[in-house]
Amino acid sequence: MLNINHLSFSYEENLVIENVSFEVKNGEILGILGLNGAGKSTLLNLVAGFLPLAHGTIQFQYAPLSQQSIAMLETHNYFYPHLTAQEYLHIFIKKEKLVDIQAWAAMLDIPLNQEIENFSTGMKKKLALLSILILDRPVMIFDEPFNGLDLESSFLLKEIILKLKAKGKIILLTSHVLETLTGICDRILWLKRGNVERIFEHDSFGNIEKILKEDWTKLDTLHHLL
Template sequence: MLSIQNISASYGDHQVLKGASLEVRPGDIHGVLGMNGAGKTTFFEAIYGRVPRLAGDCTLEGRPLQRSDISYLETESFFYPMLTGKEHLRLCAVSNPGFEIEGWNKLFHLPLNQLADTYSSGMKQKLALMGALATGRKVLILDEPFNGMDLESSEVLYQVLIHLRNQGRYILLSSHIMETLTNTCDAISHLQGGIFIRTYPKEAFPQMQAQIRASLKDKIGDSLEGL
């Protein structure tokens, strides 16, 4: 079990997380749902150790979670300008020498002998995902990974996530779009006001969608009154 308990963290002078907790079972794709600015990225960076935690604990299978357990796919990825795609992947796979770069590239179709910095934005997304896979780490965190992806790339990502789920990895995936998560995840936790107000198992997704849509409808209706 990946256990995240009572995480509190700040972004600048603003406390974003106020005791956020969730648990992820091995082989689960666990979604983190929240509006823009809800703190999804801060939550991930607090787990990863990039943002200092004011309080809280993270454990993996009963021991403290280490950064070396985690592969973190950020919303924006950067590459060394003088490395080819293949060289970048070799660096990512230095602790996982069994990673089959050419084999995986049959799925991603990247020009691996070109400089990674010359790739299009869509190609860079694919390379970043391949790099995350190349580490071979148990915990995979993906921050808004479907943003900007075309239909083919989205399907590739979905199939990769299913493959990793079947391997028993721990997968955390964020989005501000409900349908992205309901189509992909085994459970979804709703982040609001610095805490997870509820975690929904797959069978409760329709209830979650109805509740959130009703809440948003009331809020939008109030805003439209008098216009």
């Protein structure tokens, strides 16, 4: 169980996350939905430990969450220049853990001996994905994971996430495409201006678009323009 309790965060005087609380069970996929600037990436970075925790608590299995329990696939990934994919992946492998890198690379179409700086955006995304799969942590965060992937890779990623769910992983997932979240998540959290506006259960997914449209005042302007 992952418990987020009364989480708040500010950049200087700008309050970005305000009193956010929710929980995610083992083997559950929680989607996080929100407009640009709603605080999605800040929330994920707080959970991942990339930002200092000043207000609120984050617990995993009723103890403070450790970074050793988390793996995060970021929207944009940084790679050291001139490293090959194989050299990069070996950073994540523990000696006691056997990982068939060759088989994974073949399935994901990753050329292991090629320098990463020559990779396409999609190949870099898949390489970063493989690195967090190697870490095999109980809490896994996917921030816009389908960006830059082709159709086949997107299908494969969806199946990977569902396999991780079946293994009991706790998964946080963001996407700008609503259908991506409704097609894979157990629940969807709607983050609005740093607050949890609502958490949609699976049986109410069909109403999400209607509810969101009711909240978008720009639609009134659009009706006047067209």
